Amino acid sequence: MDNKGTRKTAFVKKDTWNKKKQKKGFQDGYEKRGLTLTELVLIISVIVAFFVGGAVFFKVTSKSAYDITVKHDLQKFADFQDYYYKLNNRCIGDQGQSIRNDGVPSDLPIENYTVSEGVCITIITGDPANPNDPDNPFIFQAKHDKSDKVYEYNFQSGKMMER
Amino acid sequence: MDHLDNRRLKNLFINKGLQFKIIMTSLVYMFLVMVVTTGAILYPDLYTMFSSQELSAQYQAAQNFLVLAKRIIPSTVILFVLFFIHQLFMTHKICGPLVNFTTTFKKIGDGDLSRRVILRKGDYLKVECDAINGMIEGLSKKFQSIADEHERVIGVLEGSLTVISDEQIKKNIESLLEELKEKNLDMAHQHASDGDTDD
Numbered sequence: 093m094d095n096k097g098t099r100k101t102a103f104v105k106k107d108t109w110n111k112k113k114q115k116k117g118f119q120d121g122y123e124k125r126g127l128t129l130t131e132l133v134l135i136i137s138v139i140v141a142f143f144v145g146g147a148v149f150f151k152v153t154s155k156s157a158y159d160i161t162v163k164h165d166l167q168k169f170a171d172f173q174d175y176y177y178k179l180n181n182r183c184i185g186d187q188g189q190s191i192r193n194d195g196v197p198s199d200l201p202i203e204n205y206t207v208s209e210g211v212c213i214t215i216i217t218g219d220p221a222n223p224n225d226p227d228n229p230f231i232f233q234a235k236h237d238k239s240d241k242v243y244e245y246n247f248q249s250g251k252m253m254e255r
Numbered sequence: 256m257d258h259l260d261n262r263r264l265k266n267l268f269i270n271k272g273l274q275f276k277i278i279m280t281s282l283v284y285m286f287l288v289m290v291v292t293t294g295a296i297l298y299p300d301l302y303t304m305f306s307s308q309e310l311s312a313q314y315q316a317a318q319n320f321l322v323l324a325k326r327i328i329p330s331t332v333i334l335f336v337l338f339f340i341h342q343l344f345m346t347h348k349i350c351g352p353l354v355n356f357t358t359t360f361k362k363i364g365d366g367d368l369s370r371r372v373i374l375r376k377g378d379y380l381k382v383e384c385d386a387i388n389g390m391i392e393g394l395s396k397k398f399q400s401i402a403d404e405h406e407r408v409i410g411v412l413e414g415s416l417t418v419i420s421d422e423q424i425k426k427n428i429e430s431l432l433e434e435l436k437e438k439n440l441d442m443a444h445q446h447a448s449d450g451d452t453d454d
Contacts, residue, residue: 135279142286146331150324153301157317160304164314208318 158210158236162243165207166234166252170245172205173223173230183220183230183247190214194237210237216244223247270350278342285338289331297323345379352380356387368395405439 169191173183185191189200192212200215207213211234218230230247233255242255300323303316355372362370368391372384412432419425 132275135283138283139279139286142290146290150328153304154321154324156304157320160310160313160317161321164310164317167310 155239155241158239159241159243161208162211162234162236162239162241163252165211166213166232166243166245169207169213169232169234170247170250170252172202173232173247177223183218183223185215185232186220187215187217207234211235212237218247270346270354273353274343274346274350277346278339281342282335282339285335289334293327293331296327348377348379351375352378352384356380356383359387359391363391363394368398402439405435409435409439 176182176184184202185200190212191198191200191202191205191207193207194210194212196212213232213234216231216233218228219225220230222228223230224247226248229249231244232247233242233244235242243252244255245252297320300316300320304313304320307313307316352372352374355374359370359372371388371391374381374384378384409432412428412435416425416428416432419428
């Protein structure tokens with residue numbers, strides 16, 4: 093049996109491979125070698141790299157999408173509070189109350205208003221009757237359940253920032 | 256050829272090397288197609304998400320992206336698995352006949368014209384199989400007619416031995432006859448295993 097080979101094969105032991113081949117009923121002399129080890133590793137690496145690359149890309153981009161969603165909802169909530177304040181001379185909701193759409197019931201129900209899926213907005217500080225008090229500003233935070241980032245909106249300064 | 260269908264879709268990797276090469280290369284191409292298609296679908300939303308100054312436009316693009324991603328990821332995985340299975344069966348249907356062809360060609364090379372290529376139900380390369388079997392049939396007939404001609408020549412030479420008186424010519428004819436009979440025996444032996452169509 094000729095065991096000389098110039099390339100390293102995935103089936104290094106030719107005798108073992110031939111035995112397997114006979115057992116499986118392969119035709120004599122037909123395709124004794126599979127892919128070379130290098131080829132096999134290269135192909136699997138390419139496929140795994142694609143999978144990992146794709147997974148990382150989707151994870152990172154999805155996180156960005158969640159953050160954009162949170163920022164948008166927070167801005168929308170701030171606009172709503174501003175509008176409400178102009179009409180009623182006070183904001184809606186008290187410290188500790190939250191409006192959410194992440195599976196947990198909301199304790200700040202607002203008619204015809206909802207946040208995006210997975211978002212939770214909580215009023216952190218401030219008096220709704222005096223939201224522009226510089227010592228105790230009306231501040232609310234927003235977070236998505238699939239992202240770690242927390243965004244905060246200060247009603248008095250009208251600025252949004254990442255915590 | 257289907258009437259002699261005694262082979263089945265067993266051993267999905269008949270010709271490991273060739274099948275692996277075709278399948279793996281196809282999978283890599285399939286991946287590239289998926290990457291390009293997914294990229295083309297997602298690009299407008301991604302562009303808006305990361306370059307727009309308007310938060311509402313970014314939000315709309317982000318929502319589109321999340322909806323598409325939710326559908327694209329599972330469908331890509333399912334497509335990939337289905338494509339792999341399809342490739343496995345397809346290459347099996349091509350490599351099965353190829354193994355059979357190779358064995359048959361080897362036997363023809365050895366002078367055995369009794370073997371015929373038999374395909375399983377669903378195998379590809381049916382036209383090629385018929386052509387090969389037709390070729391073997393034609394060669395076999397030619398071979399048979401040569402053997403018959405041989406037989407006739409032997410008969411004529413044997414008849415001529417009784418009428419020739421020259422000893423030298425007689426000796427030459429006898430040695431020629433011996434040679435011819437030997438060759439005839441070989442041909443008869445090669446035809447003896449007719450119908451032996453192992454695969």
